Amino acid sequence: MSSYSDQQSSISENNRSRVLQYLYHNGICSRAQIAKAIGLTPAAITKITAKLLAQDVIEETGDMEGDKNRRSIGLNLNCAKYHIVGVKFARSLVQIAVFDLKCNRIFMTDLPTVNEEHIPETVECIRNTVRRLIKDDSSIVAVGMAVPGPYLKDEGRTALVSSMQGWRQINFIKEFSDAFDVPVFVEQDARAGALAQFLFNPELSKGSLAYYLLGEGIGLGIIDNGAIYYGERGTATEIGHVSIDVNGKPCDCGNVGCLERYCSANAIHERLNANPGIVPGCESMTHAQACSALFAKAGTGDETAMTLVRDIARYIGYGAVTIINAFNPTCIVLGDIVAQAGQPLLDEVERVVLDRTIPEIGRNTRITLSTLPTDATVTGAAAVAITNFLEHPSMFFDVA
Amino acid sequence: MSSYSDQQSSISENNRSRVLQYLYHNGICSRAQIAKAIGLTPAAITKITAKLLAQDVIEETGDMEGDKNRRSIGLNLNCAKYHIVGVKFARSLVQIAVFDLKCNRIFMTDLPTVNEEHIPETVECIRNTVRRLIKDDSSIVAVGMAVPGPYLKDEGRTALVSSMQGWRQINFIKEFSDAFDVPVFVEQDARAGALAQFLFNPELSKGSLAYYLLGEGIGLGIIDNGAIYYGERGTATEIGHVSIDVNGKPCDCGNVGCLERYCSANAIHERLNANPGIVPGCESMTHAQACSALFAKAGTGDETAMTLVRDIARYIGYGAVTIINAFNPTCIVLGDIVAQAGQPLLDEVERVVLDRTIPEIGRNTRITLSTLPTDATVTGAAAVAITNFLEHPSMFFDVA
Incomplete structure (x- = not known):
């Protein structure tokens, strides 16, 4: 040409x-x-x-x-005519869902909990599940995947996955880009979540949007004036590995006092295991189940559970203060497993932010819980593909 | 029209x-x-x-x-034909210089050290000095100003100036925008410094450039793929107020453990005053003089001075680790007063970065001392105006 x-x-x-x-x-x-x-x-x-x-x-x-x-x-x-598969890779958790272009969920499944030793089998299982979905639903036109950061976007690899290093071996582009008859798009999980908020929550799409992922890892995605913030290799906004205490707990990434060592679902589960009275039987639960049980107990007014939730929320608040000083977003959306603690979490995060930021900056930053009907990262995986559908139509249908 | x-x-x-x-x-x-x-x-x-x-x-x-x-x-x-005034406001330090469009310095002066009580007089003195420069040099076509962050860009005010709150009362746009016969442009200091690196150091202008200002405050300016990162109100990249220890030293901004409490020129001066043996007479010096004296002594091989420099450099390194995790820049340029510690500082910062970041990310981030012939922020103040000259020519000469 x-x-x-x-x-x-x-x-x-x-x-x-x-x-x-x-x-x-x-x-x-x-x-x-x-x-x-x-x-x-x-x-x-x-x-x-x-x-x-x-x-x-x-x-x-x-x-x-x-x-x-x-x-x-x-x-x-024709938004209902096109279906999109969204795949969320957390660490031990893989969720697969089908949406239409307007984020209406048509199907969702959780894969069995992933163990460090069975990651290749999980990859194979994802391939098979998605292939079956595509075979059974000819409306599916694309697959979006949300993977843990720090994700090296040009290489297709996550540079580090705290607590489950096995994921580092997986090259997402190599494993999945040709696995299906439809195009596949991969994005870091919190960026996918930010894209979901941007696409499906119009009142948040102006200014500078931060999606603060509080899951098995702690992540952040920023969309500033319509543009995702990547940095040089796609590993910017790794808030989970920003230190909140240079003399604190060591992390797999080499740093000390990383935020995610204090308030990720894994960190919460660790604390529950060390204090077995709070959630009996938690050692045999998944991270998500243990957190849910804690939040439920706090919801009944149990003082010990509530104190732990507030303590975790304080750390999440410290992270929010860093996000405000580093990125000055218009709005911070809290999502994923730990955000299910709900209003008590939000209250404590807001208290810490008002306490520890310059008033005219902190007060002007809106902080909110994700209101998407499905988890923002699963929805975000689909949002990544939907964004590509809208931006590159000739990839999806004949335009000649 | x-x-x-x-x-x-x-x-x-x-x-x-x-x-x-x-x-x-x-x-x-x-x-x-x-x-x-x-x-x-x-x-x-x-x-x-x-x-x-x-x-x-x-x-x-x-x-x-x-x-x-x-x-x-x-x-x-005709780069030599047009002259630009650059004004750097630090906290106690105001510098004024004249450059041509290619950053060749024609003139520079330091104003007397600023006291908290005499800020209005300083503003008046700046106005008079710049007016005199413009009167004597008809080549001057614009004035650029670099002011401490967090700078609320639409309002023209700095939201907080640790240790010298009096600057908060000054609205830079109001005080200066109509003060001269030529246009005036105001930018946060570290962003101005980043712009100077971007404009006058072509090998740094690709990818994502971070200018790490180590002066009376600690600041950061990011130019990502040619665009300055501002956030919602211009108070993004306030690395000086990012906490490195949530239980650390309190700061005027409301936060605790702010980076600039550990490694700004002011913090160094404080430590020297508390240990008077290291730089005798330091209590009557300016912050910049006290730092210079410390670095000179460390340069002679004095072990106590060297230990202090290394300790400060370690904190600057912790800040660099946060910059890498938050912004994933291609390159971090160290500049201003504390960067004058030179190679020993750079060595220690690099050591901390290699120690505390994911190897493939830390190793791939270039860290360097500013090589501009004049301080990057003074040069940057001019760079802000030069950028406007190149982007909006009709403001400067008749194009009809």
């Missing part, structure tokens, strides 16, 4: 993507509304939408009220 | 800016080279350069060797 026609096709793809994104975010619109909003001529919009209609990507919805009472035909993106 | 002609003039300004930036970064070029490099037609370049020639912003340099041995005329940006 000549450089000129290269450029032309990239402009066409960009315009097509802008039409899809506009319809995605605004629902039913007329051609005239789209033309006005994205600054293309009506003729260009007619040409682009004709191709999208021919491919059944969009549909006409009949007459709608237009400008100056002129009637015009509504167009709608 | 109609929206169409608005758009046209913004496109013209953008093209003009691209021509200036190309000439700025590449030196003498032919019209054909510029056209090819920035993707405009030769006719458009002829039109733009004709106006710039008429205004004497650029000049013809005579014949040069063109493509395929065709001879063509070289064009050159």
